[in-house]
Amino acid sequence: MRTPDAASHPRLQRFATNFHLDQHVAHFLSKADALLELEVDSVPATLQLRDGALPRLTQFTGSSQAAQAVVPGRPVQHIHLNSGDLTQEVAENLAKSSAPVQVLGAATSSHSVDLVNTLTQCMGHLVHLRIVTTYNFSDAPDSTYFANIADALTSLQDLQSCEIWGLHWTSTKKSFNDETKVWQSQSFNAHSLLTEGNLLDNLYFPY
Template sequence: MALPVELIDNICTFLRPRDLAAVAAANSVFYHVAQRILYRDISVDAVSRNLPAVLTIAHNPHIARHVRTFAIRITPYSALLHPYYRALATAIHNMSELTSLEVCADQAASWVMRTPDRASHPRLHRFATNFHLDHHVAHFLNKADALLELEVDSAPTTLQLRDGALPRLSQFTGSSQAAQAVVPGRPVQHIHLSSGDLTQEVAVNLAKSSAPLQVLGAATSSHSVDLINTLTQCMAHLVHLRIVTTYNFSDAPDSTYFANIADALTSLQDLQSCEIWGLHWTSSKKSFNDETKVWQSQSFNAHSLLTEGNLLDNLLFPY
């Protein structure tokens, strides 16, 4: 008696790739099940020596439709010719059922994201790239209506996405410049600025998200209490806040400085965790009968304000 396809599919999920290849040779039913699993999640890089996988996906649209998550990481030292990038562009076009796409390659090759106008990725929820948010990437994003998470680099100041693009976007990671081109008017609730300077002007622009901002992680060259006041005023529903600074504190701020920050934080009723200038802040109830939060910083340590050489390596929250 033949086994149900669903049972075969479940069994095959426990097999190693080389075993799946052997199963695929058994008969036509096993072939289609094994192929679907083999190409479900693809990660391509020079170290793994699987760069030809891109060519397979480009030349076989029926295989490309099995791919759900695709990641390609090409270092600047990978000597890949123009035809390979053409194949990558075709592969991206063919993978119409993608849910997650990550492309890390030569920034001059951002044209691979310009898929034909008729192409679409209706299930794509996550897109991450080291490309700048140029017109090629914008062309791709303008058709990614299901996207929830976006990670992208800097954007030209004149670039604008089409009205109504990215209607479901909830999380953004990237430069402050790209964030200002993407966030306003879209329901972004989590923002992680991996580069660029968080200024009061940038904060006001990011607050133009159509949904309440809940998570913000960023770096700034400022140590101004005015910046914190701006954040608490325009992002009243923050739950997690982390701001690091490149400002060189030559003298420890006085108690008034910290009291002003604490006063500003009291307006953030939803705030659960907070780190400012490298200091962790904790909250407690004002009194037994008063639920108002009172915020207090850890003891000041000038050395804790700057990490060992790179403030931008760890802006993502561990929550």
Template sequence: MLPTELIDNICVYLSPNDLASSARVSSTFRHVAQRVLYRHVALDSFSRNLSCVLTLAHSPQLARNVRSFAIRLNQFSGHLNAFYRSLAVALSNMSELSSLEVFTDQAASWVMRNDQIYPRLRRLACSFHLDPNVVHFLNKTHNVVELEVESIPPSSQKADIHLRSEALPRLAQFTGSSHAAQIIVPGRPIEHIHLNSGDLTEEVAENLAKSTAPILVLGAATSSHSVSLIGTLTRCMEHLVHLRIVTTYNFSDAPDATYFANIADALTSLPDLQTCEIWGLHWISSKKSFYDESRVWQSEGFNTNNLMADGNFLDNISDLIFPY
């Protein structure tokens, strides 16, 4: 019989169908093939293998092999509560998860509520509101580094949100709404913030600056075009490396030279800034002079097409990705 380590190396290169066949060769092959087959599981509404959820629900031993699990279901896919109950059990069985993505019906956040501890979990992304079920999950997952969660729930559920101050002690990256960010970010070492909904105001910026780590990356949308907002960012997030702010403000007239000069002056107070986009404008920096290493910023040119489309903001900011 081949050594287990060699079998494991062989199985890594096999297709799922071949792994399933290998699992029937012998008990040794079965354990290795199943470990590889279930290591990374990705399911969606068009998958023919959604029955995998039932398998993982009924076999805790198999579920413990899963290291990354992603499920994305169309909200109109019409899955019954019985399927979601199986999903809840399957998730509770996956004790060794390092990455979890759950994008399903927002009303099914209860699938996250279990007593399992996930000591290896570092990434969590879900389509759920930051409701009591999600908060219960977050309160016991102490090693999460990356988190994506939707907005806070309707006011009727807000009273039940009790995120412990000691929860998420290693969280470094947050993606979600500005409302959820104000609950998650303060008091935690978050360096990267991507607001995919909600309004970035000066008050929100002040709250986000309560992160216990310097904020290095910020991407957000705002209804403002105020220079004072940029001034607030440069004052309370002085270590920014990458900044992108888009706006819903309808510019009836192109800003004048003074407007741009005020933004440029504000940006000079960010010594670490490398890339910057504000109101749809890309800003570039250069040294003041051969003898002066400090940076000066200027816009590449005002383009209203970047800010407006028939008077409406291009509201898809899911591409808040910075070139670093």
């Protein structure tokens, strides 16, 4: 991946690799200012892309660690985390994109309502949201749990599709004269959350 300093890739718009985002890959990407979509693996803790690199990047796929090195300060609107843990801190870092995040697909070890609240507060323009979990559900969530998530989702006026921890959520208008969306979950399926081994391999939306 090491290229001469004078090299450039002005027509490269999509780049995917299973290489780690190390200094060599970062050097290559610094020459690809037209890049729109990027897929990379994890990143060394000390690596930073140069200021001004990837100025047109709109879509990122990769680990939560790599995302935090790439997304802040760049106009990334679509984020797919295919490894790593989506925590409240990670969500807040990804929200530092220079453009509103519209699509987020990720996995988390949590089932906390606090994580959903953080997303609604720092990514207020989400259009599509999908979060799967590795959390071991011993008991099905109660009605208060569902109500708290539904209340949080009402603040996302642009949201069109939503799946949280195996639950598909649908929306309706509050009333004929009130355009506010009211969100409601489908039936909780704890068995599927515990037994579907491909949840982390299928973080993409079908569009």
